[in-house]
Amino acid sequence: MPAPKIELHVHFEGTVRPETLLVIARRNGQRLPAETVEGLRQLYEFTDFDHFVRTWVLTTNCLRTADDFRRIVVAYAAEAATHGAVYLEGIFSPAERVRRGVGWADIFEGYADGAAEAYERHGVRVLLTPDVDRELAPADAEECARQAVRYRDRGVVGFGLGGPELAAPAKAFARAVAIARDGGLAFVPHGGEAGGPDSVRDLLELAPARIRHGIRAAEDDDLLAELRDRGVVLDVCPTSNLRTRVVESEAAHPLPRLVAAGLRCSVGTDDPAMFGTDLGREHELAARLGLGPERAYAAGVAGALCDDATRDHLVAVGRRAYG
Numbered sequence: 001m002p003a004p005k006i007e008l009h010v011h012f013e014g015t016v017r018p019e020t021l022l023v024i025a026r027r028n029g030q031r032l033p034a035e036t037v038e039g040l041r042q043l044y045e046f047t048d049f050d051h052f053v054r055t056w057v058l059t060t061n062c063l064r065t066a067d068d069f070r071r072i073v074v075a076y077a078a079e080a081a082t083h084g085a086v087y088l089e090g091i092f093s094p095a096e097r098v099r100r101g102v103g104w105a106d107i108f109e110g111y112a113d114g115a116a117e118a119y120e121r122h123g124v125r126v127l128l129t130p131d132v133d134r135e136l137a138p139a140d141a142e143e144c145a146r147q148a149v150r151y152r153d154r155g156v157v158g159f160g161l162g163g164p165e166l167a168a169p170a171k172a173f174a175r176a177v178a179i180a181r182d183g184g185l186a187f188v189p190h191g192g193e194a195g196g197p198d199s200v201r202d203l204l205e206l207a208p209a210r211i212r213h214g215i216r217a218a219e220d221d222d223l224l225a226e227l228r229d230r231g232v233v234l235d236v237c238p239t240s241n242l243r244t245r246v247v248e249s250e251a252a253h254p255l256p257r258l259v260a261a262g263l264r265c266s267v268g269t270d271d272p273a274m275f276g277t278d279l280g281r282e283h284e285l286a287a288r289l290g291l292g293p294e295r296a297y298a299a300g301v302a303g304a305l306c307d308d309a310t311r312d313h314l315v316a317v318g319r320r321a322y323g
């Protein structure tokens with residue numbers, strides 16, 4: 001049995017393995033930019049972060065029905081469970097689907113049903129953190145936040161910001177974040193991935209519950225100290241950083257610096273099907289970079305947006321496995 005794991009940073013749309021994506025696209029009458037598994041794999045050779053984001057938008061468009069969303073959650077929970085996952089917080093990007101004619105309810109109902117079914121069938125607790133990309137009009141982001149709040153009792157616990165990091169400052173979405181927060185959702189944005197320390201500071205003004213990536217905080221000692229003192233958990237995805245080329249090589253990855261600075265870092269796969277990774281391999285890489293499974297699990301417990309009973313359960317699971 002693999003050691004228990006908590007994954008806080010995974011995009012459900014990016015978990016769909018090429019074989020399955022081709023089937024879904026065909027069923028929905030959607031054209032993908034490649035028509036074979038090999039073709040998709042080649043498409044996933046990213047030249048830079050921007051190229052990755054553009055490709056992500058192209059390939060994830062074929063997901064369209066409530067049933068698609070439900071199934072991809074259940075399938076990923078099954079996969080992650082084989083690597084020891086006991087708790088997942090999954091991201092999805094509703095506005096990108098709505099823009100292409102999918103209804104809000106189909107998206108939220110599908111993901112919420114999937115989260116419930118994942119627990120029933122695979123024993124993995126799944127909570128949901130929809131996000132908006134930084135190229136979205138703020139008014140549309142506000143609508144997404146309102147929709148997310150409506151699903152608060154169906155497993156939606158957070159609201160995030162993703163996509164091209166340099167397209168707009170987080171502040172442009174302050175109203176959407178306020179709507180989410182007033183509705184009981186935590187703010188869990190991406191930042192410090194393609195953008196540097198200033199981009200992380202920009203997020204801190206909106207009091208994030210965690211930061212997705214945040215790795216470029218390692219370039220600034222004062223910022224590292226501030227993140228440590230505030231206890232902000234960073235959801236780090238090392239393979240993603242290598243594959244989108246925001247980090248040049250494994251040896252150059254800032255994770256050892258983050259760990260040395262006393263930051264709490266969880267380990268995530270980000271978009272495992274697009275980056276050719278899985279939760280087990282991601283933890284092997286994190287361990288090589290100085291972040292072992294026990295410490296990663298503790299960061300997961302600290303960062304999870306769950307209720308007290310679930311956190312107590314996660315603590316007990318961790319204690320049994322790691323002592």
Ligand SMILES: O=c1[nH]cnc2c1ncn2[C@@H]1O[C@H](CO)[C@@H](O)[C@H]1O
Pocket residue numbers: 011014053056057091092093096131132133134161162163164190193240270271
């Ligand atoms: O590593 C990542 N960084 C930023 N955005 C990401 C990442 N992985 C997936 N997305 C998703 O890409 C979409 C593009 O507009 C966004 O919705 C974001 O959630």
